[in-house]
Amino acid sequence: MVFSALGAAAVFLLAAPESRAAAPQPDSCVQCHRALPGKLGAPAKMLEADIHAQKGFSCVNCHGGDPASFDVKVSMSKEKGYTGVPKPAEIPALCDKCHGDLAFMRRFSPSIAVDQHKAYQTSVHGQRLAKGDVKVATCASCHNAHGILPAAHANSTVYAPKVAGTCSKCHADKAYMKDYKIPTNQLENYLQSVHADLLIKKRELSAPTCNDCHGNHGAFPPAVSSVSGMCGQCHVNNRDLFVKSPHKPAFERMKLPECVVCHSNHKVVRVSEAMIGDKSPAVCVSCHAAGSPQLRVAAGMRKQIEDLKSLIHRATEELEKAERLGMEVSEAKFSMKEARTMLIKVRTQVHSFALKEVEKEAQIGNKVAQGALQTALGALKEFEARRRWVILPIVLTVVLALLLFLKLREMERKSPGGV
Amino acid sequence: MAQSPGNRSERLASWLESRAPLSGVVEFLRHKEVPWHKGTFFYLFGGVALLLFCVQVMTGILLMFYYVPAPEGAYESVLLISAKVPFGWLIRSIHSWSANLMILALFIHMFSVYFMRAYRPPRELVWVTGFVLLVLSMTFGFSGYLLPWTKLSYFATKIGTDVTKVIPVVGEGMRNFLLGASEISGPTLTRFFALHVAILPPIFTIFLGLHLLLIQLLGMSQPLGQQKARGIPFIPNFVLREGIVWVVVLGLLAVLSVYLPWEVGEKADPLASAPAGIRPEWFFTFMSQSLKYIPAKVMGMEGEALGVYAIGAGGLIFFLVPFWDRWSREGRRHWLVTAYGVAVIVFLATMTSLAYFKPY
Numbered sequence: 001m002v003f004s005a006l007g008a009a010a011v012f013l014l015a016a017p018e019s020r021a022a023a024p025q026p027d028s029c030v031q032c033h034r035a036l037p038g039k040l041g042a043p044a045k046m047l048e049a050d051i052h053a054q055k056g057f058s059c060v061n062c063h064g065g066d067p068a069s070f071d072v073k074v075s076m077s078k079e080k081g082y083t084g085v086p087k088p089a090e091i092p093a094l095c096d097k098c099h100g101d102l103a104f105m106r107r108f109s110p111s112i113a114v115d116q117h118k119a120y121q122t123s124v125h126g127q128r129l130a131k132g133d134v135k136v137a138t139c140a141s142c143h144n145a146h147g148i149l150p151a152a153h154a155n156s157t158v159y160a161p162k163v164a165g166t167c168s169k170c171h172a173d174k175a176y177m178k179d180y181k182i183p184t185n186q187l188e189n190y191l192q193s194v195h196a197d198l199l200i201k202k203r204e205l206s207a208p209t210c211n212d213c214h215g216n217h218g219a220f221p222p223a224v225s226s227v228s229g230m231c232g233q234c235h236v237n238n239r240d241l242f243v244k245s246p247h248k249p250a251f252e253r254m255k256l257p258e259c260v261v262c263h264s265n266h267k268v269v270r271v272s273e274a275m276i277g278d279k280s281p282a283v284c285v286s287c288h289a290a291g292s293p294q295l296r297v298a299a300g301m302r303k304q305i306e307d308l309k310s311l312i313h314r315a316t317e318e319l320e321k322a323e324r325l326g327m328e329v330s331e332a333k334f335s336m337k338e339a340r341t342m343l344i345k346v347r348t349q350v351h352s353f354a355l356k357e358v359e360k361e362a363q364i365g366n367k368v369a370q371g372a373l374q375t376a377l378g379a380l381k382e383f384e385a386r387r388r389w390v391i392l393p394i395v396l397t398v399v400l401a402l403l404l405f406l407k408l409r410e411m412e413r414k415s416p417g418g419v
Numbered sequence: 420m421a422q423s424p425g426n427r428s429e430r431l432a433s434w435l436e437s438r439a440p441l442s443g444v445v446e447f448l449r450h451k452e453v454p455w456h457k458g459t460f461f462y463l464f465g466g467v468a469l470l471l472f473c474v475q476v477m478t479g480i481l482l483m484f485y486y487v488p489a490p491e492g493a494y495e496s497v498l499l500i501s502a503k504v505p506f507g508w509l510i511r512s513i514h515s516w517s518a519n520l521m522i523l524a525l526f527i528h529m530f531s532v533y534f535m536r537a538y539r540p541p542r543e544l545v546w547v548t549g550f551v552l553l554v555l556s557m558t559f560g561f562s563g564y565l566l567p568w569t570k571l572s573y574f575a576t577k578i579g580t581d582v583t584k585v586i587p588v589v590g591e592g593m594r595n596f597l598l599g600a601s602e603i604s605g606p607t608l609t610r611f612f613a614l615h616v617a618i619l620p621p622i623f624t625i626f627l628g629l630h631l632l633l634i635q636l637l638g639m640s641q642p643l644g645q646q647k648a649r650g651i652p653f654i655p656n657f658v659l660r661e662g663i664v665w666v667v668v669l670g671l672l673a674v675l676s677v678y679l680p681w682e683v684g685e686k687a688d689p690l691a692s693a694p695a696g697i698r699p700e701w702f703f704t705f706m707s708q709s710l711k712y713i714p715a716k717v718m719g720m721e722g723e724a725l726g727v728y729a730i731g732a733g734g735l736i737f738f739l740v741p742f743w744d745r746w747s748r749e750g751r752r753h754w755l756v757t758a759y760g761v762a763v764i765v766f767l768a769t770m771t772s773l774a775y776f777k778p779y
Contacts, residue, residue: 326512326680328502386509390677397670401663408659 027067028075029059046147055108062086062094089129091138092117119218126218135176137219142166158216161200163209164190186210189267197270208234227258235259241351261287273309276350277302300355304362305346311369312339318376325383332375339369447635452650453657456642461531464524465549466661467668471521472627474672475559478514479616486566488612490605493568494686501683512676518560520672522702525553533740533760536747537640543741545637548630550738555623560700562615568608573687574697576611577603578707585724602689643752704774705767706730737763 033044047053052061060067064081066074076082086094096117098104105112116139120126125136142158149156157166168187170176177184190196190210198207213230214220222230228248232239242248242258251258257265262275262283275283278295282302288294316336322329342365349358436442453459485504487496500507529549532538538546565576580603583594599606651657698704709730713722736743736759746753 323682326508326682328498328508328683330498330683331502386677390673393673394670397666397673401666401670404659404663404666408656408663411659412656 027058027060028070029063029065029067032070032072033059043146050146050148051150052148061098088134088138088140089132091140092120092126092129095139116217119215123215123217123219124221135179137170141170160205160209161203163211164196164200167210186266189264193266193268194270195268206234224255224257225252227260231259231263237348238351241349245351245353247353271347273302273305276305297353297355301350301353301358304355304358305343305350308339308343308346308362308365308369311366311373312336312343315339315369315373315376318373318380322376322379322383325380327379327383329375329379332372335368335372339365339372342368448654451635451638451653453639453653454641455649455651458531458535458642459651461527461535462639462657463661463664464528464531467664468521468524468528469627470665470668471517471524471672472623474513474517475521476620478510478517481510482514483616488566488609490568490608490687493566493608494683497567497683508680509676512680513672515681516672516675516679518563519701520668520675522553522556522560525556526702529553530760530764532640533737534757535640536643536744536752536756538741539640539643539744539747540741542633542637542640545630545633546741547738548626548633551626552623552630555619555626557702559615559619559623560702562611562619564700565603565608565611566615567683568687569684570687570691570694571684571697573603573689574693575699576607577693578697579699579703582706582710582723582727585721585727604689643747643750698774701771701775705770708770708774709766733763733766 030044030047033041035041036044043059047058052058058067059065063085064083065076066080066082069075069080074080099112100114100117102114105114120139121130125138128136129138144157149159151158153159156162164187171182172184172187174184191200195207195209198204199209211219212233213222228239228242232242238259248258250256251261263269263271274281276298277284278290278299279285282298284295284298288298315332319329319333319336323333342361346358346361346365349361352358453462482500485496485500485507487493497511500511502508504510532546532549561576561579564572566572580594580597583597584590586593595601597607597610598604599610699707706727710723710726713726715722717725740756740759744753744756746756
């Protein structure tokens with residue numbers, strides 16, 4: 001009896017996914033709907049590009065019915081399992097039928113995640129949907145209902161550079177978001193950020209968009225204390241230095257959102273030395289009082305960065321000058337890469353808010369840049385020395401040519417015409 | 420009894436003569452004369468080219484001590500020569516400048532011979548060997564350009580070797596033979612190096628020897644229409660004049676090498692896209708530039724192929740001038756020969772200038 005039950009269960013588990021795949025041919029849904037105008041025809045026309053259709057799925061896998069029958073009363077009958085258009089509240093569970101089944105999904109993509117529905121249920125969207133708010137996003141809101149493309153496809157609505165646009169379809173719509181009492185300027189701010197510049201303009205796909213900080217299926221606003229962890233996914237060193245710095249406990253006490261205090265959240269602009277120091281527009285002055293020891297540290301850190309930056313600038317200029325003059329300075333030019341890396345490290349070290357540590361890193365960069373500068377100056381000096389020394393062969397040449405000319409003239413004077 | 424100095428030198432001369440009987444040659448040079456007229460100055464450019472060839476040989480040998488003919492080490496070895504080897508920068512710079520000045524001297528020499536009709540009988544073979552020497556010198560330049568394995572030289576050589584494709588029947592095979600592979604790579608560099616230091620020098624020396632021998636045997640050409648121009652002794656009058664020019668050229672070479680040292684540039688990267696502004700060495704730019712103006716298809720023929728054939732035909736006509744200029748044989752200066760020479764100069768000068776000042 002037990003064996004029979006287990007056997008039946010096994011048959012069911014193995015057979016169930018099979019029944020979800022490969023829509024039978026001919027497919028009456030596609031053939032009839034393709035001929036229909038407007039909304040009724042559009043899904044059938046979009047099916048060709050859809051990732052599901054490419055893997056052998058069709059309308060029947062989500063909507064039920066009998067695609068083998070061309071009689072609409074049969075093919076779209078309840079008896080044949082036709083469910084019609086799913087309601088928003090039903091969509092996550094419907095998608096999860098396949099996307100939550102690891103054994104089934106493994107056949108198409110061995111590394112695909114199957115926890116989207118679980119994650120969705122923990123999201124603000126999922127929680128509100130569970131409470132009956134049908135305005136919130138479900139799977140189809142972001143991925144589309146038909147013509148679904150893989151996330152890596154450049155035309156997909158969830159392709160990284162397009163994610164901000166997809167989220168803002170709702171989140172930037174003041175009227176739509178009116179009931180939720182949250183800002184609607186996230187997209188406007190994000191588009192001014194260094195992240196958007198990299199991701200959208202320069203197509204640097206590792207730059208973050210909405211889902212990288214908020215989560216995608218489990219979208220949730222990050223807690224104040226978890227901001228550094230979120231930014232630290234990419235900015236690892238900055239995070240490590242920040243969590244050990246005196247700012248971490250102070251911000252916790254004051255319930256300040258860590259990185260966001262200085263860098264903002266959506267409008268993370270490109271950083272510059274101007275952000276640090278004891279005078280406006282440095283962000284430090286918005287919390288620390290004028291003349292305070294903290295602002296002296298900030299000014300000291302700013303000086304370290306500016307000194308190294310200007311030394312690198314000068315060394316680069318002199319190296320280029322020497323190179324233009326044909327002097328060989330490629331090794332020194334190569335070492336400037338290290339100096340520039342050290343400048344990045346010094347800027348990172350600022351997040352420790354410890355002047356000594358910043359000075360330590362800056363010293364290494366200064367040493368490298370100074371070495372390159374000396375090489376450049378040495379090359380320029382050598383070039384000048386070469387120019388001076390070449391006077392000698394020029395004088396010799398002129399004297400020798402003159403002597404030969406005089407000899408020739410004397411000779412030809414004695415014997416006119418030289419003949 | 421002590422021997423007088425006169426006796427000693429006579430005995431030494433006699434000792435030498437019995438072992439190296441060169442008194443005939445010395446006697447020949449002592450009585451050799453060079454025609455003296457308004458074009459004699461241009462005769463000196465042949466000597467200048469000879470001097471610069473000697474400079475090339477000497478500096479080339481010095482560079483070979485450090486140069487590595489492989490893609491993994493060629494560029495680095497040139498950097499080493501320029502930065503670390505004592506006076507390496509100077510030797511390299513002299514080698515590069517001397518090569519260019521040599522080609523320039525050869526062009527001046529060739530056109531002066533052309534316009535003076537010095538190729539007329541019996542000096543046709545002097546002209547032929549001289550023309551071959553110019554072609555060999557340009558091949559020296561072409562093969563040497565790739566050796567530093569820089570981005571510019573890599574792509575310029577690529578364009579240059581691609582041109583051979585348009586030659587019917589043998590073009591593709593010739594390109595493969597030159598490259599040693601389907602694209603410019605390690606074998607190409609090795610082949611170009613072998614061509615530059617082992618194949619071309621002996622061939623060049625043979626033709627140079629022939630050229631000089633024929634000049635000595637036939638003497639320098641008399642101006643057209645004059646049976647016997649006034650002459651000056653080769654030694655010392657002409658040699659002293661040549662000496663003055665050599666000293667000036669050496670001074671110029673020193674100034675150019677120091678004040679305008681040859682840049683090393685960036686290392687070649689076969690996977691990178693071709694940089695903007697690539698062009699071959701200046702003496703090949705006339706060809707690359709003129710090919711740019713020819714449409715892709717001309718009367719059903721490949722434009723590039725047509726351009727190469729046209730330039731080749733033009734060069735062949737120029738090369739064969741001693742055989743078609745029947746007027747100079749009769750002592751006459753015909754306008755057609757002058758016009759053709761002027762047209763060649765105008766074409767070369769225009770295309771070369773455009774390549775530098777208005778390449779696109």
